[in-house]
Amino acid sequence: MVQRLDARDASFPKDFAALLSAKREVSEDVDQAVRAIIEDVAVRGDEALIDYTYRFDGLALQPETLRISDEEIDAAEAQCSKETLEALALAKERIEVFHRAQRPQDSQTTDALGVTLGWRWTAIESVGLYVPGGRASYPSSVLMNAVPAKVAGVPRIAMVVPTPRGETNPLVLTAARLAGVDEVFRIGGAQAVAALAYGTETVKPVAKIVGPGNAYVAAAKRRVFGQVGIDMIAGPSEVLILADSHANPDWIAADLLAQAEHDPAAQSILITDNASLADAVEQAVARQLETLPKAEIAGASWRDFGAIILIDRLENAIPLVDRLAPEHLEIETENAEELAGRVRNAGSIFLGSHTPEAIGDYVGGPNHVLPTARSARFSSGLGVLDFMKRSSILKCDPAALRALGPAAIALGRAEGLEGHARSVAIRLNL
Amino acid sequence: MVQRLDARDASFPKDFAALLSAKREVSEDVDQAVRAIIEDVAVRGDEALIDYTYRFDGLALQPETLRISDEEIDAAEAQCSKETLEALALAKERIEVFHRAQRPQDSQTTDALGVTLGWRWTAIESVGLYVPGGRASYPSSVLMNAVPAKVAGVPRIAMVVPTPRGETNPLVLTAARLAGVDEVFRIGGAQAVAALAYGTETVKPVAKIVGPGNAYVAAAKRRVFGQVGIDMIAGPSEVLILADSHANPDWIAADLLAQAEHDPAAQSILITDNASLADAVEQAVARQLETLPKAEIAGASWRDFGAIILIDRLENAIPLVDRLAPEHLEIETENAEELAGRVRNAGSIFLGSHTPEAIGDYVGGPNHVLPTARSARFSSGLGVLDFMKRSSILKCDPAALRALGPAAIALGRAEGLEGHARSVAIRLNL
Numbered sequence: 052m053v054q055r056l057d058a059r060d061a062s063f064p065k066d067f068a069a070l071l072s073a074k075r076e077v078s079e080d081v082d083q084a085v086r087a088i089i090e091d092v093a094v095r096g097d098e099a100l101i102d103y104t105y106r107f108d109g110l111a112l113q114p115e116t117l118r119i120s121d122e123e124i125d126a127a128e129a130q131c132s133k134e135t136l137e138a139l140a141l142a143k144e145r146i147e148v149f150h151r152a153q154r155p156q157d158s159q160t161t162d163a164l165g166v167t168l169g170w171r172w173t174a175i176e177s178v179g180l181y182v183p184g185g186r187a188s189y190p191s192s193v194l195m196n197a198v199p200a201k202v203a204g205v206p207r208i209a210m211v212v213p214t215p216r217g218e219t220n221p222l223v224l225t226a227a228r229l230a231g232v233d234e235v236f237r238i239g240g241a242q243a244v245a246a247l248a249y250g251t252e253t254v255k256p257v258a259k260i261v262g263p264g265n266a267y268v269a270a271a272k273r274r275v276f277g278q279v280g281i282d283m284i285a286g287p288s289e290v291l292i293l294a295d296s297h298a299n300p301d302w303i304a305a306d307l308l309a310q311a312e313h314d315p316a317a318q319s320i321l322i323t324d325n326a327s328l329a330d331a332v333e334q335a336v337a338r339q340l341e342t343l344p345k346a347e348i349a350g351a352s353w354r355d356f357g358a359i360i361l362i363d364r365l366e367n368a369i370p371l372v373d374r375l376a377p378e379h380l381e382i383e384t385e386n387a388e389e390l391a392g393r394v395r396n397a398g399s400i401f402l403g404s405h406t407p408e409a410i411g412d413y414v415g416g417p418n419h420v421l422p423t424a425r426s427a428r429f430s431s432g433l434g435v436l437d438f439m440k441r442s443s444i445l446k447c448d449p450a451a452l453r454a455l456g457p458a459a460i461a462l463g464r465a466e467g468l469e470g471h472a473r474s475v476a477i478r479l480n481l
Numbered sequence: 482m483v484q485r486l487d488a489r490d491a492s493f494p495k496d497f498a499a500l501l502s503a504k505r506e507v508s509e510d511v512d513q514a515v516r517a518i519i520e521d522v523a524v525r526g527d528e529a530l531i532d533y534t535y536r537f538d539g540l541a542l543q544p545e546t547l548r549i550s551d552e553e554i555d556a557a558e559a560q561c562s563k564e565t566l567e568a569l570a571l572a573k574e575r576i577e578v579f580h581r582a583q584r585p586q587d588s589q590t591t592d593a594l595g596v597t598l599g600w601r602w603t604a605i606e607s608v609g610l611y612v613p614g615g616r617a618s619y620p621s622s623v624l625m626n627a628v629p630a631k632v633a634g635v636p637r638i639a640m641v642v643p644t645p646r647g648e649t650n651p652l653v654l655t656a657a658r659l660a661g662v663d664e665v666f667r668i669g670g671a672q673a674v675a676a677l678a679y680g681t682e683t684v685k686p687v688a689k690i691v692g693p694g695n696a697y698v699a700a701a702k703r704r705v706f707g708q709v710g711i712d713m714i715a716g717p718s719e720v721l722i723l724a725d726s727h728a729n730p731d732w733i734a735a736d737l738l739a740q741a742e743h744d745p746a747a748q749s750i751l752i753t754d755n756a757s758l759a760d761a762v763e764q765a766v767a768r769q770l771e772t773l774p775k776a777e778i779a780g781a782s783w784r785d786f787g788a789i790i791l792i793d794r795l796e797n798a799i800p801l802v803d804r805l806a807p808e809h810l811e812i813e814t815e816n817a818e819e820l821a822g823r824v825r826n827a828g829s830i831f832l833g834s835h836t837p838e839a840i841g842d843y844v845g846g847p848n849h850v851l852p853t854a855r856s857a858r859f860s861s862g863l864g865v866l867d868f869m870k871r872s873s874i875l876k877c878d879p880a881a882l883r884a885l886g887p888a889a890i891a892l893g894r895a896e897g898l899e900g901h902a903r904s905v906a907i908r909l910n911l
Binding site for chain 1: 564565904
């Protein structure tokens, strides 16, 4: 039985707050182990990397086999079906076009005082891309991380992917080549993050590390932050569907389950103003679960974290949406655009009945790396800006310095920073 | 004696690497203490906040005196000199104009397949601004943090500032009002960060916390990250000056010392192709130090972390600049613009001899909150985008779904996510 909430119940504020604060992940305390691994790789380099790969992935490597060769990637590509390769190529093309529009503009102007000011965007010099092995090893995620980096102009992308007992995922390697990844290493875990952050004899260090991983990888990324940049720490996936009587309950059920099949800790929520739709969706989920290959995972997610929330009027859903700040928001209502325009917090919005979230996972164009666990309140999905940085530019001519200087001197002195004041005054003979 | 490096020496690569990796900050291990404070404030709210403020700031408060009243801010403003108020107003105006140009564009297009896609930027709903007490309590930093947030459209900015034994900084309060800060609380340390992240009876929680602080504040920000967003963790300030024979050694010395007076751990570096300029600057620094009020701090910084690097040709400075990735880069050479165009990694660039960095600290317009400790390799100074987030938008009509659906189905199945494939197939009767 999925959890049902009703906005007309007296207990609703409390029920909704409980839904918001439900812990979906047990945070493993792996910090001590991760710290030791990172220090060891920083000191011993390749040797440590090879030791940990043997211990955790059951794979015996040499420095010269850490990197996956071009021939191996050729062989991987040959294993993929034509249909899948074409789908991957379409996805890559659409992601690239979408992200190209995100490239930022430089700016430079000279104001009335003669001050020239603006900024210049530059690409990050090198990026490390973590790709998980096993269950969460998705070629689509390789594209979603690497394509924006290439669009940004990152000259070097180094990918790491664990290959337990030597097993590689041919589609992941093929996606890496398609996206323009420059180097691929068969390493994973905290040791791979350490190698990317500090460098070893074989793995040159990068300036920023992106990509999802397990608790060890997440802890390692937190720990190397500062030494290198990192992206957000991804949590279990979520969808929130807002639907009215016009929506098709079977389609909605399919979307709720597509999210739920990712992870027992995933979360699928329906908000509707229509009680019979709510009932029909609940029945459709039960029916579709019967034949879903990942029914065990999806069923657990739906049972433990799923919810159907009944509200009296659609507009009243907006504050709930903003508090949930979902990673994915589907709006399947008559006035979808209008409602979407009133939402503040959502990672990605899918409009209308013909836009299942899975389109966005693969071939829509927008990025599928999105803020989870309510972090859409303060952060955005991955994009080109995550692979660039801005340098501000300032130039005063002598007249501009005369105009601005006295105020800078006054503020420097007010802050007790006489050296600041003097660095201006000395140029003005003050 | 300041450290001197010469690019023509055989030992230069090693010497430069040592300069790059010099630890300027001892990282205090305050994590256990911070964790306890945060948990306590999250549970006990105002009561805990009041206890810690009594213990750490020697100040006895009630829930109703946690907030600094409008009358107190009126009184603070009345204490400021007219000259300082005018300088502050000029700074605010210029910061606002500069940041307005950073407001991002929304985008929405419909492509040839009938897919509507784009994104919408929205302001973060509430922001907490940490302002340190004591030595690093700068009204200019209040403006640099709060003005971009207001330009972004943040509806609520809550500021926290410790007032040890009740001492407030009138200019800080005045700057807060000028910048449009909505609420000011007289709390600081990890307890203030906890209050902003989790909320108490009196302090409503925020979605993101920005602003510099000591080791406790930095550790608290790291710990609440995820619950709320945070900005970068600021390290000691830095300047790198690139100069040729055209530069004035006295002016350069003044700029090096303006940086050094911030903190014994600040770093001032000169790179030049001119040996006599190098000597003249070194002498000028020694001379100016004799009368500088903060000579003790600036002298320690210059002695312990300052450096003069002699190179044979100016172009050869660019790779060194990029490796140092300075927070502030001054280029005082004949071809300053041309050299600046070749730099990849710098937080902020100051061009020509009439642009001392102190202008940028106060009244230039660009933000003075900038990446330190080589993090300009992967991050930018504070700006409007730090107070906004992007929701991507996707809409397929039935024809667009028919065009894209098969590829999404193929990729879903290739990834073993049959539920994803079915959520598309069910809409296409496939």
